[in-house]
Amino acid sequence: MKRRDLLYGFGLTALGIATGRPPNLFPVRRVPTPAFEPDLDLTLTAAPGDVQLLPGARTGVWRFSGAVNKGPATALQLIPGSYLGPTIRVRKGQKVRIRFKNSLPEPSIVHWHGLDVPEAADGHPRFAVGTGAEYVYEFEVVNRAGTYWYHPHPHGKTGSQVYQGLAGMLVVADDEESALALPSGAADLIWVLQDRTFDSRNQLAYAGGMMDRMHGFLGNRMLVNGAARATVSVATRAYRIRLLNGSSSRVYKLAWDDGTPMTVIGVDGGLLERPLEKKYLTLAPSQRAEVILDLSKHAVGTTVQLRSAPFTASEVSIVEGGMGGMMGGGGGSAVPNGASLLLVTVHVSRKEASTFRLPAQLATYSPAWTEDPAAPVRRITLDFQAGQWRLGGRTFEMNDVAPDEIVAAGSTQIWELANISGMMGMQMAHPIHVHGTQFRVLSRSRDAGAATPAQSVREGLVDAGWRDTVLVLPGDTVRLQMRFSSFPGLFLYHCHILEHEDMEMMRNLRLMA
Numbered sequence: 001m002k003r004r005d006l007l008y009g010f011g012l013t014a015l016g017i018a019t020g021r022p023p024n025l026f027p028v029r030r031v032p033t034p035a036f037e038p039d040l041d042l043t044l045t046a047a048p049g050d051v052q053l054l055p056g057a058r059t060g061v062w063r064f065s066g067a068v069n070k071g072p073a074t075a076l077q078l079i080p081g082s083y084l085g086p087t088i089r090v091r092k093g094q095k096v097r098i099r100f101k102n103s104l105p106e107p108s109i110v111h112w113h114g115l116d117v118p119e120a121a122d123g124h125p126r127f128a129v130g131t132g133a134e135y136v137y138e139f140e141v142v143n144r145a146g147t148y149w150y151h152p153h154p155h156g157k158t159g160s161q162v163y164q165g166l167a168g169m170l171v172v173a174d175d176e177e178s179a180l181a182l183p184s185g186a187a188d189l190i191w192v193l194q195d196r197t198f199d200s201r202n203q204l205a206y207a208g209g210m211m212d213r214m215h216g217f218l219g220n221r222m223l224v225n226g227a228a229r230a231t232v233s234v235a236t237r238a239y240r241i242r243l244l245n246g247s248s249s250r251v252y253k254l255a256w257d258d259g260t261p262m263t264v265i266g267v268d269g270g271l272l273e274r275p276l277e278k279k280y281l282t283l284a285p286s287q288r289a290e291v292i293l294d295l296s297k298h299a300v301g302t303t304v305q306l307r308s309a310p311f312t313a314s315e316v317s318i319v320e321g322g323m324g325g326m327m328g329g330g331g332g333s334a335v336p337n338g339a340s341l342l343l344v345t346v347h348v349s350r351k352e353a354s355t356f357r358l359p360a361q362l363a364t365y366s367p368a369w370t371e372d373p374a375a376p377v378r379r380i381t382l383d384f385q386a387g388q389w390r391l392g393g394r395t396f397e398m399n400d401v402a403p404d405e406i407v408a409a410g411s412t413q414i415w416e417l418a419n420i421s422g423m424m425g426m427q428m429a430h431p432i433h434v435h436g437t438q439f440r441v442l443s444r445s446r447d448a449g450a451a452t453p454a455q456s457v458r459e460g461l462v463d464a465g466w467r468d469t470v471l472v473l474p475g476d477t478v479r480l481q482m483r484f485s486s487f488p489g490l491f492l493y494h495c496h497i498l499e500h501e502d503m504e505m506m507r508n509l510r511l512m513a
């Protein structure tokens with residue numbers, strides 16, 4: 001363990017002791033701001049608990065629970081039988097206060113993944129609070145309607161805390177979306193895809209070994225919304241399904257087993273301009289997608305399965321060199337990346353009249369979408385050196401910002417994320433996530449001469465729409481139109497393979513006022 005890992009939990013890094021830098025106390029909010037008048041005031045508590053996941057012994061988990069102090073009670077929706085936190089439902093323009101209470105035996109802090117919020121509300125690891133402490137978030141919802149999520153972000157512990165159950169969905173609605181009359185209420189479904197490994201006593205096993213950290217942890221059992229055998233009983237009508245890949249490092253290549261195309265209507269940052277029909281839909285860790293499943297032509301009694309189709313594991317993990325035999329194929333998991341998986345069984349069990357027609361136009365994008373030809377270009381390599389995955393040749397330091405990581409708040413840049421081969425040929429697909437912004441993928445190019453395998457994860461990639469996480473495959477260079485948050489302060493960008501994040505494939509960006 002490194003020195004700063006020992007120190008951060010006690011807030012000493014925030015005082016500048018670990019780094020010798022001036023104190024960074026200004027953005028921390030321990031108590032509500034009197035001048036901030038929330039439309040919605042919530043308490044969110046993280047605490048140990050247990051849940052019946054498998055037959056036999058209950059499984060110990062860490063979980064979020066919530067309470068509405070002010071605002072509509074429907075702002076929090078429990079997912080029955082799940083260890084996941086309550087789904088938080090907000091509207092664009094709402095002012096939200098969330099009082100986070102840490103009742104875990106270790107420090108934590110919550111991040112609202114995909115939301116554009118002030119620095120103090122973003123859950124930077126230097127704001128982690130200890131056992132028994134509280135952290136107050138205050139922000140206005142400025143994001144478009146869409147499917148976002150929340151999870152802990154303490155340094156070095158994000159992977160294990162999410163793994164133990166700490167995650168929840170955050171759904172934003174707005175007027176543009178409401179006008180479309182998409183399937184709602186009981187026809188608006190949330191499916192969180194996670195993989196876990198259980199020991200013989202039904203307890204969650206999170207292997208913290210070096211191989212798991214380097215390759216990313218892969219569980220051997222699929223959970224959907226925290227349930228071990230996901231079956232849903234539905235009617236002959238259209239459903240909107242919000243998918244989150246909440247796994248540490250598994251990549252899914254989603255498809256319906258009966259050949260029904262995946263009708264994609266939204267991604268990380270909300271609705272696409274137009275629906276997209278895909279045979280496969282690749283979902284990398286932390287990415288979201290919304291699909292329409294129209295069962296109005298299905299007969300009662302039929303079944304449809306959501307599966308992850310097989311793909312070639314070397315597309316997401318290349319390991320050469322002397323240790324190849326030991327390290328290849330995904331860190332020794334019994335269920336490697338690319339394995340064919342059953343995720344959800346949908347039973348069509350009742351008749352319902354359905355008149356839903358999917359609109360051809362779903363959204364009109366703001367001018368922020370437009371490519372800025374004058375934007376400066378920043379190239380960032382993703383590679384592996386000296387036992388570490390690196391971003392732009394660097395690894396994380398709590399308060400560290402390099403000169404090329406300082407930009408004006410609200411400004412634009414083109415980012416070129418280049419996934420290059422590292423030490424001993426180590427190369428993996430990295431889902432790169434940027435805080436405080438939704439970006440646009442301008443293009444994706446590949447190493448000359450690289451052949452696509454017959455069963456490829458590439459077939460399912462969706463680069464359209466507003467994204468906060470992009471999967472950069474080995475040999476790919478992905479160009480992004482970045483438009484940074486207009487809130488000044490320190491924001492993170494990192495790999496969302498949680499073990500890579502924890503082993504410091506993460507950096508700060510400083511947005512200047």
Ligand code: C2O
Nearest residue numbers: 111113286433492
């Ligand atoms: Cu979902 Cu910085 O993370």
Ligand code: CU
Nearest residue numbers: 112113114435
């Ligand atoms: Cu985030």
Ligand code: CU
Nearest residue numbers: 430495497500
């Ligand atoms: Cu990574």
